[in-house]
Amino acid sequence: MKRTPTLLLAALLTTPLFAAQGGPDAYGYIWKDSNEPDGPVFSWIDITTTGTLIQGLGDDNVVGPYVMSTDMPFYWYGRKNIWIGSNGYIAFNGGNIASPFPLIPTGGGVNDYVAGMASDLNFLGAGNQGRCYLYDNDNLTIIAWVGVPFWSPTAPTYTGSNTFEIILNKLDSTITVQFLEQTGLTQNNDLLLGIESVAGTIGLQHSADVYPVGNYAIRYYMPPASTLEVLDAISNWNTDPSNGGLFRSRNGQSFQMTANALNVGNTELNGFTMQAQLLNSVNTVLLNATQVIGALPPGLDTTITFPGTWMPNPAGTYRLVSTVGGIAGELVTANNQRTQEIVVVDTTAATHTLSYHGALDNGVGISWNGGNGGVGVYIKPPYYPAYATATTIRIVSNAGSAYTMKVYDDDGVGGLPGTLLDSVYIAPAQAVAGDQVIPLNTPILIPSGGVYVQWYMLGANIVIAVDANPPFSLRTYEVIDGVWAEYRDREVQDFFLGLRLSQVPVLDVGCTGFFGLTDGQDIGGNTAVRAWVTNFGNQPAGGFAVHYRFGSGPIVSQNYAGAPLNPAQQTLITFNDYFVPTSDVTDNLCAWTSLTGDASASNDTACVSLHTYVGIAELATLGVSLAPVPANDQLRIDGLPDGRWQLEILDAMGRLIRQQAATVSGTWNMDVSALPVGVYRILLTSNRGVSARRSWCSADRSGALR
Secondary structure, eight states: OOBGGGOOOOOOOOOOOOOOEEOOOSSOOEEEETTSTTSOOOOOOOOTTTSEEOOOOOBSOEEEEEEEEEEEEETTEEEEEEEEETTTEEESSOOOOOSSOOOSSOSSSSOSEEEEEESOBBOOSTTOOOEEEEEEOSSEEEEEEEEEEEEOSSTTSEEEEEEEEEEEETTTOOEEEEEEEEESOOGGGOOEEEEEOTTSSOEEEEEESOOOOSSEEEEEEOOSSOOOOOOOEEEEEESSTTOOOEEEETTOSOEEEEEEEEEOSSSOEEEEEEEEEEEOTTOOEEEEEEEEEEEEOTTOEEEEEEEEEEOOOSSEEEEEEEEEEOOTTOSOOTTSEEEEEEEEEOTTSSEEEEESOOSOOOSOOBOBTTSOOEEEEEEOOSSSSEEEEEEEEEEEEESSOEEEEEEEESOSGGGOOOSEEEEEEEOTTTOOSEEEEEEEEEEEEEOSSOEEEEEEEESSSEEEOEEOSSOOOSOEEEEETTEEEEOTTTTTOEESEEEEEEOOOOOOEEEEEESSOOTTEEEOSOBOOEEEEEEOSSSOBOSOEEEEEETTSOOEEEEOOSSOBOTTOEEEEEOSSOBOOOSSEEEEEEEEEEOTTOSOSTTSEEEEEEEEOOOOEEOTTSOOEEESSSBSSEEEEEOOOSEEEEEEEEETTOOEEEEEEEEESSOEEEEOTTSOSEEEEEEEEETTSEEEEEEEEEOOTTSOOO
């Protein structure tokens, strides 16, 4: 399928192919066709009953890898895995190739492929009979496109019919392409036939923009020996093999540069270098390191973890750039550098948007001809769990079409879109140009992995914005009739799509202490229980219950009926029911909260140790004695029964001067050196309900009364 900005109708070229041979390319490959006397003989091999039907092909997508039973020699290396493209090609390293198709050879983009008849083919649409089959044994691998039409912008979205096959002969290293049938025309006559190596700049093109005829064959011949010495290393990926964009939390986990170098040539490389740099949006170098790679044989790779780490800060867009160098006589240098986008997000904010695009779009955007297409982006949050509440988008223009915003889990095959998590319909009246925040029907909690955000047109003439300024995420996709494929221009564009996150809702309240009650306090009568309650969560909290209990006694409960507590807010709750001591005992009085969905039980409860007693008795003749009287520094109290006692000192006016408690066994010695000279009265109360009162005098330091 074509994107609207690239739809340019050209004069139709229907001249059949009559050239007989071509090449060699830089490596030595040549081709001959069935019109050449010593060329291949057209002999169709039907694999529709012996091969495997390939599932998942649609419009502009690729499926695989499929593992061949033996290696296929290709240029100076061998390949065992193949990917099959809906657009009439096979690739040995994956990658989506779509119209407009690049000439062969072209460095950059997708390399390492065979274009059988690369054109805008379509497996979708009601009644479409297009099929693809794969047959493989130790000697041959055959991929056949059978009755596959070209894509069309008008119903039923396809036209014509094409039947052709690619035959990989692993015995003689030839590649044969046979055409059984060809009818119809493709948009812009955009067709490509040829082969291209992993180096990109080495390849052999048979033809471009010219239709093959039926009962026709082309064969590509590998040279018996090649004198071409291919010295070529590439920066293969940064951080992980996807080389995809990353999100990181500001002031979160430190980042260390990792990169992979691959020898794609046919000669061992020795003593070359790999450099890694981390740069911010204004090209300031934050990290810089270089490592020498001693020896790297052809076809092998090495992964380097560079010294030094970076604390992500401030929020913004960064890039990791890795570069191989120091290879004298290197054949290709365009593949020496690899860039990865890193976006740092201030995750402490109440809301934050995860997106790879910048502030400015290119003013053109993209749209799918026919109004039936969409785009997507893969987003992996920088922390878990993540709480998604909305998607974001920028629309360039709209002439009355609706669209949908969908979010998919990455639980599909190979980490692709699987379970549909949310779908929001945007009516034409609301599908206006500009930046839009589209709330989800239900917030999504992401515990691990990531999600795919998709925008899909529901009519023609609606255009989504595109960011054409590097760096690029390589996380973008194009979607046609539910079929996802890597976006053909993902190396030079990002979409204005994003995911809005909010703080994960945390409901958490708990008791933090008491008012008027302290450890060791004696309680001998009805006492009000007042507990402090704090909202530890990030959401307003109300409708919870509070409880208290002394020891193993009955639980007293009541519901909190006040206004919801805001995050970090504290309130004092007074229980309607007093605490009434029923025995002489030392135990814990505990208060706690209960709230549905409470995030943490560890902060729910607060306790205080109390001494309770019942039945206060006044005994004036306990036989308690005080000495010396008058006292100077120490006052000795004798005659108290063993146990817990509370002492109160009152002056001659009856004012409370001191209060303290102690467990007494024998004599109680008390420091009174700080008391002024005067007459005092003491009140002694035990936890068994016994009390005594005595008066005494304090002397000056000479011992004389004044």
